[in-house]
Amino acid sequence: MKTVAQSVEQLLKSRPFLEEALQENIINYSALAEKLQPEISLLLKKSVKTGAVMMALRRYKSPVGVSKNLKIQQAFKNLGDITVRSNISAFTFRNTNTLVNCHGKLLAFVSDNTHLFYAFTRGILESNIMISGAEAERVNSFFKAEKLLNKRDKLAAVSVQLPQDNSKVAGLYYQLFKHLAWSNIALYEVVSTTNEFTVLVEEPVVEQAFSVLKNLKN
Template sequence: MKTVSNCVEDILITQPYLEEALSRNIINFSALALELTEPISNMLKKDVKPGAIMMALRRYNPPMALTNSVKMKKYMQNLGDITVRSNLTDFTIKNSETIIDNHAKILERINQESKLFYTFTRGIHESNFIISSSLKEFIQENLKNETFIASQDGLSAISINLPQDNSKISGLYYHFFKRLAWEGIVLYEVISTTNEFTILVEDEFVDKAFAAIKKLKN
């Protein structure tokens, strides 16, 4: 049977900003309990008193990723170089039987210029090319028989080298996304390898995004 504590946990899990503020003791428990009275009453289908909610809030134990801020701060300080590449174009193509063969032709061309920015991601239904805009016409020509879902110019990529053991760090990506969201930065694409994390943004956001990520490191 669901309890007030279960409802409080369900609500906080879906609202990480609220959960973090609670873990840092910067929220008025009484005011929050009053705010949650109606939704929790609806969840339990009975009237719930704010006092019961406030007690559940005080007993709530946030995840270790939120409470262990000292450890997370050390990881952030160990972030590697932050690299920015501009003049990029993003293509999203519907998957087909010919896309791999066409991709091979594109790779032959890319191998001739080592300084080009290029990424390729294949999903279940679509594939994504991000490449230096200087090759935009070449890509369009070689994929002319494919179905284009989307195409976007004027993009920049910000790449961050991550600590070697980043895959064992709970909540690492949350801190990136939280900071960027607070700054009102819209992410066009997100690309990740084992030790590298890249966000793709429109050019109007690149300076603001770079500054936001640098603040995390410092």
């Protein structure tokens, strides 16, 4: 039979932000126990006292938090240049057999205009194209026969250079997303390569997103 302690552990592990805040001792145990008590009672299918939940919280031993991971701290210190590009347009097209031909036309144009911001991601059912807003009409022309699912203008791209060994650092992307989320920054799109991380956000919050990523280096 599941215990109160096991139920508390289950809930905390499903909410990493909460677990990390608890580990940093910035959460009131009594208030958290009151909040979790109804869920614990539901999981155990019996009434559970708040005091029992609070005791389980105090005894809970969380794994070493990624925020205290020395590899992550070192990776943040080694973050490279942060670049901001404004006036980005993003298109979402339904995947078809002819979409790749249209994309070939766009690639030929982009290869001759290397100053442009350009990114492409392909999913199972749809593909995204992100390009400098000045060339939005060119995308409309090249893809005019394709099914446009969504289009957004006035976006901005914030790119950060990651250290060479970032793929070996567990939790690095979690920390990037966490700090952006805690600053209430919604991400329209995320694009990454081996050593580069880019987020697309609405232009009004681009300075805030830049500040969040820059502060990670400190």
